[in-house]
Amino acid sequence: MKTVLETINGGAQYLEKRGVEDARRNMEHLLAFQLGCGRMQLYTQFDKPLEEADLAPLRELLKKRSERVPLQHILGSVTFYGRDFICDGRGLIPRPETEELVEMILAKAPQKPLEILDMGCGSGILGLTLAAERPESTVTMVDVSEDALSLTRENAVKLQIENVRIIQGNLFENIAGSFDVIAANLPYVPTGEQQEMEPELGFDPALALFSGEDGLDLLRQFIPASFGFLNPGGLLAMEIGHDQASHVARLLESSGFAEIDTLKDLSGIARFPFAKHP
Incomplete structure (x- = not known):
């Protein structure tokens, strides 16, 4: 299973390759949204493993952002x-x-x-x-x-x-x-x-x-x-x-x-x- 930090790093690289500015911050917001926590709380749980139940919907959010759907629209x-x-x-x-x-x-x-x-x-x-x-x-x-x-x-x-x-x-x-x-x-x-x-x-x-x-x-x-x-x-x-x-x-x-x-x-x-x- 991927950890929180590995997921952030992988997602940020994915968004950066697709031209999304401030890719890491975007990825942190998406992951925090999926986990139902604040973005800063992620920094206290970098080693936490993530279940597929969280990773699957996160991939959908990540795909939307890579298609340049605004972060604010994804988060609502x-x-x-x-x-x-x-x-x-x-x-x-x-x-x-x-x-x-x-x-x-x-x-x-x-x-x-x-x-x-x-x-x-x-x-x-x-x-x-x-x-x-x-x-x-x-x-x-x-x-x-x-x-x-x-x-x-x-x-x-x-x-x-x-x-x-x-x-x-x-x-x-x-x-x-x-x-x-x-x-x-x-x-x-x-x-x-x-x-x-x-x-x-x-x-x-x-x-x-x-x-x-x-x-x-x-x-x-x-x-x-x-x-x-x-x-x-x-x-x-x-x-x-x-x-x-x-x-x-x-x-x-x-x-x-x-x-x-x-x-x-x-x-x-x-x-x-x-x-x-x-």
């Missing part, structure tokens, strides 16, 4: 800002940068009950996190995809987050009232980049990724429309592509926004435009 969950969210093909797998956006919004938003809008909420990662961190506030979550919203609802129930409203619609078509904060991680990938992307991204909904030839089609609609839904002094916060900062800043300025500032992510990329309603 993703950890974001300290919470475990349901994760599947109905919504975008969250990127680490979006956690940075959450930190920035929480730091900039006033410490009082707020009306917050998460536009293009997808699986609910951003809006539900803001709702959980600011329980005195109300978060309205909007997406055009009913599939994505079904995932948002499941995550809200799983995490017992109740201070949210969930609305289906294309941008602001079904929205009334105004907000203190509008947050958006809308599609921003140019359609021409589809062939260059990692195979795992092919499992994300195309609707959540692509937005025209330069990736800005939806932002050209969203930014000017959002101005009319912000309260005076209200905050607009976004995540954008790596080379879109100057274009987005011009859109914000021409739409009437003030105090425009695009903050950098941990890699030094201008990623997060912030602006205020005068």
